[in-house]
Each structure stands twice: as structure tokens, then as C-alpha cells.
Amino acid sequence: MERSIPENPVKSIVKGLLRPSYRRARKFVFERLPVLYRDGSRYDHIAAEIRRLRPGKIVEIGTCKGDNAERMLRLALWYRQADYYGFDLFEEMGPEKFAQETAIWPAPMELVESRLKGIKFRGRTPGVRLFKGDTTRTLRDAAPEIGRADLIYIDGGHSYETVRSDWENSAALCGPGTVVLIDDYPNWGVGPLVDGIDRSRWKVEIIEPGDFFHHSDPPLNCKLARVTMAK
Numbered sequence: 001m002e003r004s005i006p007e008n009p010v011k012s013i014v015k016g017l018l019r020p021s022y023r024r025a026r027k028f029v030f031e032r033l034p035v036l037y038r039d040g041s042r043y044d045h046i047a048a049e050i051r052r053l054r055p056g057k058i059v060e061i062g063t064c065k066g067d068n069a070e071r072m073l074r075l076a077l078w079y080r081q082a083d084y085y086g087f088d089l090f091e092e093m094g095p096e097k098f099a100q101e102t103a104i105w106p107a108p109m110e111l112v113e114s115r116l117k118g119i120k121f122r123g124r125t126p127g128v129r130l131f132k133g134d135t136t137r138t139l140r141d142a143a144p145e146i147g148r149a150d151l152i153y154i155d156g157g158h159s160y161e162t163v164r165s166d167w168e169n170s171a172a173l174c175g176p177g178t179v180v181l182i183d184d185y186p187n188w189g190v191g192p193l194v195d196g197i198d199r200s201r202w203k204v205e206i207i208e209p210g211d212f213f214h215h216s217d218p219p220l221n222c223k224l225a226r227v228t229m230a231k
């Protein structure tokens with residue numbers, strides 16, 4: 001029989017009492033002092049990139065519920081006006097795609113849109129454009145509207161075909177200063193895609209450390225690959 005060590009009751013009471021204040025403090029820093037916000041995950045690397053780049057045009061492939069979009073936008077708005085272009089299946093996600101893309105279930109597009117358009121920070125509101133549908137189609141169609149992006153975060157479908165298409169369509173949005181971050185390396189289709197990027201045209205760096213998920217089956221290590229134009 002498995003036996004667990006009971007937690008010290010005083011410690012659990014103190015933890016319980018402090019938790020709401022801790023949550024409030026965290027929320028305050030997230031919303032009002034995004035330059036100081038850290039959560040110890042690989043997303044801190046994206047934040048570091050935003051502090052360095054100060055991007056005016058951000059593209060995210062796989063907006064989902066808008067969690068990371070909000071974090072990126074709050075931080076970007078700290079420095080300047082910023083526009084966000086987000087892509088997801090939103091309501092078009094179905095059980096088949098969900099399995100094929102090893103996906104997370106996205107929120108309805110309208111909800112995400114009002115969440116992101118509702119951000120007001122330092123007298124700035126972000127430009128927000130969301131595109132619903134499969135990125136193998138939507139990203140290519142939106143390219144003329146987007147033009148050259150400063151930061152592109154690829155975190156959509158995980159099948160090789162989709163990540164490859166997302167990378168190829170993102171490459172068309174890149175200029176000399178653009179940074180592309182591809183999430184979830186080296187898992188599913190992401191590993192083969194990143195390993196196959198032409199090193200004579202692109203500089204590819206794997207950002208350490210990633211996040212290790214012990215409880216997924218099999219356990220996963222997710223890292224960001226940073227891709228820029230080779231000099």
C-alpha cells in the first residue's frame with residue numbers, strides 16, 4: 001500500500017492564507033509591470049526576445065485562448081504601439097484535427113478577440129487581427145496584409161505537414177531583423193522540421209532550458225528554436 005507523508009498542518013494553513021495574496025501580486029505584475037514578470041517557463045525566453053526586439057508587429061500561429069498573446073502584447077505595449085496577427089482553427093477545431101495536430105482545444109474567436117482588444121496599457125491599445133481556419137491556407141492568404149513581421153511565434157498544429165507549411169509561410173514574412181520562435185522542439189513534427197531548415201540561409205539556435213513535462217506520456221521536453229536570417 002502507498003503511504004504519503006502528511007504535510008505539517010501549520011505549513012498548510014500558512015500556505016492557504018498566503019495563496020490569495022500571492023495570486024493577486026502575480027496578477028498585478030503580469031498586468032501592470034510586464035517587464036518584471038517571470039514564470040520560470042520557456043515563455044520567459046519569448047519575453048526576453050520582446051524586451052530586446054521591441055516588436056511593432058507580432059504574428060502568433062496557434063493563438064488558442066490568447067494566454068501567451070496577452071503576455072506578449074502587454075510587454076510589447078510597454079515599449080511602443082504594437083499590432084498582433086493571430087491564427088487558429090478556433091471553432092473549426094474538431095476531434096479529427098485535434099488528434100492529428102496533438103492539439104489543445106482553442107476558445108471561440110470572438111472571446112479571444114474581445115480579450116485582446118480589451119488590453120489597454122500605458123495609453124496604448126494593440127491592433128488585433130485574428131484569422132480563423134487551417135493555417136496551411138490562412139497564413140498564406142494573410143501574408144500581403146501582414147507584410148514584414150518583427151516577431152513570429154509558431155505554436156500551432158504539430159503534424160510535420162502543418163509545421164512545415166507554417167514555417168514556409170512564416171519565412172515569407174521575414175526580413176533581416178525578424179526573429180522566428182518555433183515551439184515544442186524536438187517533439188512530433190517540429191523536430192524533423194527544425195533539423196531540416198537550410199542552415200546556409202537561416203541561423204537556427206535551440207534555446208535552453210526548455211520545459212520538462214514529467215507527467216505526460218511519454219514525458220516531454222519542449223524547447224524553443226530561434227530562427228533568424230543568416231548573415
Ligand SMILES: C[S@@+](CC[C@H](N)C(=O)[O-])C[C@H]1O[C@@H](n2cnc3c(N)ncnc32)[C@H](O)[C@@H]1O
Binds near residue numbers: 062064090103155
Ligand atoms: C499549443 S496551442 C497554442 C497555445 C498558445 N500559443 C499559447 O501559448 O497561449 C496550439 C493551437 O494551435 C491550433 N491549431 C492546431 N492545428 C492547427 C491548424 N492546422 N491550423 C490552425 N490552428 C491550429 C490549436 O487550435 C491550438 O489552439
